[in-house]
Amino acid sequence: MRIRESVATVLAVMCEVGFAHGQIIRISETPQGEQLNGPSYGPSVSADGRFVAFLSDATNLHPADKDTYADVYLRDTSTGAITLVSVNAQGEKADRSCYGAQVIGNGEFVFFTSGASNLNLIPDTYKYPAYYWFDRNLGYAAALDIRDYEGELVGRGDLAWPDISSDGRYFAFEAQIDLDGKGTGGVFVYDRMSGAVRRASFSHDGKPVWGWSPQVSDDGQVVAYLSNADFIVPGDTNNVVDVFVYDFRTAAVKRVSVRSDGVEQNDEARRSMELSADGKTVMFMSTASNLDADRSYDDAFIHDIASGQTRIIGLEIPGGLSSVRMSRDAKFALFAMAYGEDWLADLTLNRSARVSNPPAGGEGAQYIFDGVTSYDMNWIAFEGSFYLPNDTNNSTDVYFMSLQPMKAFVAANADAAVFVEAEDDAFVDNDVIQSLGGELGDDVYSADESSSFDGVDSAQEAAEALSSLACPAAATMLLTLSFAGIVGRRWANRPTASRRNGGSAVRGALPRRASASHSGRSC
Numbered sequence: 001m002r003i004r005e006s007v008a009t010v011l012a013v014m015c016e017v018g019f020a021h022g023q024i025i026r027i028s029e030t031p032q033g034e035q036l037n038g039p040s041y042g043p044s045v046s047a048d049g050r051f052v053a054f055l056s057d058a059t060n061l062h063p064a065d066k067d068t069y070a071d072v073y074l075r076d077t078s079t080g081a082i083t084l085v086s087v088n089a090q091g092e093k094a095d096r097s098c099y100g101a102q103v104i105g106n107g108e109f110v111f112f113t114s115g116a117s118n119l120n121l122i123p124d125t126y127k128y129p130a131y132y133w134f135d136r137n138l139g140y141a142a143a144l145d146i147r148d149y150e151g152e153l154v155g156r157g158d159l160a161w162p163d164i165s166s167d168g169r170y171f172a173f174e175a176q177i178d179l180d181g182k183g184t185g186g187v188f189v190y191d192r193m194s195g196a197v198r199r200a201s202f203s204h205d206g207k208p209v210w211g212w213s214p215q216v217s218d219d220g221q222v223v224a225y226l227s228n229a230d231f232i233v234p235g236d237t238n239n240v241v242d243v244f245v246y247d248f249r250t251a252a253v254k255r256v257s258v259r260s261d262g263v264e265q266n267d268e269a270r271r272s273m274e275l276s277a278d279g280k281t282v283m284f285m286s287t288a289s290n291l292d293a294d295r296s297y298d299d300a301f302i303h304d305i306a307s308g309q310t311r312i313i314g315l316e317i318p319g320g321l322s323s324v325r326m327s328r329d330a331k332f333a334l335f336a337m338a339y340g341e342d343w344l345a346d347l348t349l350n351r352s353a354r355v356s357n358p359p360a361g362g363e364g365a366q367y368i369f370d371g372v373t374s375y376d377m378n379w380i381a382f383e384g385s386f387y388l389p390n391d392t393n394n395s396t397d398v399y400f401m402s403l404q405p406m407k408a409f410v411a412a413n414a415d416a417a418v419f420v421e422a423e424d425d426a427f428v429d430n431d432v433i434q435s436l437g438g439e440l441g442d443d444v445y446s447a448d449e450s451s452s453f454d455g456v457d458s459a460q461e462a463a464e465a466l467s468s469l470a471c472p473a474a475a476t477m478l479l480t481l482s483f484a485g486i487v488g489r490r491w492a493n494r495p496t497a498s499r500r501n502g503g504s505a506v507r508g509a510l511p512r513r514a515s516a517s518h519s520g521r522s523c
Helices: 003-017 404-412 430-436 459-467 472-484
Strands: 040-045 051-056 071-076 082-084 098-104 109-114 132-135 140-143 159-164 170-175 186-191 197-199 212-216 222-227 242-247 252-255 269-275 281-286 299-304 310-313 321-326 332-337 342-346 351-356 379-384 397-402 419-422 425-428 444-446
Touching (some): 040 098, 040 379, 040 397, 051 098, 051 397, 071 109, 170 222, 186 212, 212 269, 242 281, 269 321, 281 321, 299 321, 351 404
Parallel strands (some): 159 212
Antiparallel strands (some): 132 140, 170 186, 186 197, 212 222, 222 242, 242 252, 321 332, 419 425
């Protein structure tokens, strides 16, 4: 696909979704747009991207909230309305801090945990419940009535690492206590409709085992989890943490952190592990060098449960992976690198592109993409500071933005335009030069130094030429992304760009002069 067609496609999508560079929305503010007087953090996004739940210590966000305990709020991005979630049926806010807010479905429910003493709506119990459930139609939070095999309420501190199905019916969690009379904790699934609690961590011969960090499919039938037990499946001799999948329908357990031919990994899986909504695909991080590529650092892998195939994703991405997230439909993945660079991968097309640069420094230097995304990865919420010009509260805030232009860019052409600055020179992808049909000037060269563009003296001017292809809002985004080197490409099997004077190669180099205003992290 020629670059002109690719750029036009991407810009058309940008115009359609109404997203321009810098349109980062601050979620943690009053309905009147005033800044908060305390930190906000821990965001979660609804499947449709309309609602964002978050925690805040601020005292000027709701009339009933005048203490500095962390409360749960829900922001409607369409109307700007803010709802206090951590309240009981009498309208009283939680008298202690809340944690782990998760918005469910399209914002109908919000799940959280709390140390409060006045949210317990379960009579005749002496324990404080582990989890709470806010119904937006009812307007208050009620405790989840999870019981062990003796009928005792499961209390705060007994459960950890919850994961919830998209409709909120199934909860997978790690139990620190014996819930089913088998003498040990492990991974369990709670059915909110029936009240049933079922163990999901079994060995191949039916023995209960310990596990953690569970993920549950939307139908509640498939559960993935981590464990270092060596008797879950036969032949487990690597003595490391592995990823296992249990299927309630067949009562079968399978180790999935293995090579496609069944060879076990030679290093351990990490906590960043996710299961697709349909229960067919597992993504996990591992430092193993024998799964699909011999690399000496963390990589992300996709395992197809039915076929048993394991493949690396983002092979062209440099090392230093900090975390990775997969969309619930298993079509996209976001990579946050330890040095601050972020990549987006289209798992269907097997393409990746760099979508941000390392932060330019200062208190606002956090990862945008190390946040929480919507079901299909169209939207992302993240926490940080000073992403907007009017951020002056010296506190962490929650922000929100669309990922649809980035997804469209990767899907349209992973070899699209890239502008790379090295010292005083700029290198422009050959495809850009060919599509514009010109030559570069003194300070701008092609990637293989075979072409130039008359009258274009910088990467910014080349980007301006591209910007004439579509609507102004999208053009602004493309211009700024291009100038910052944020618009990415696959470098695999491409010519190495090197300076005309024989200097060092700048393959995949980052722009030397990128500033906060050109890094995709502020307007």
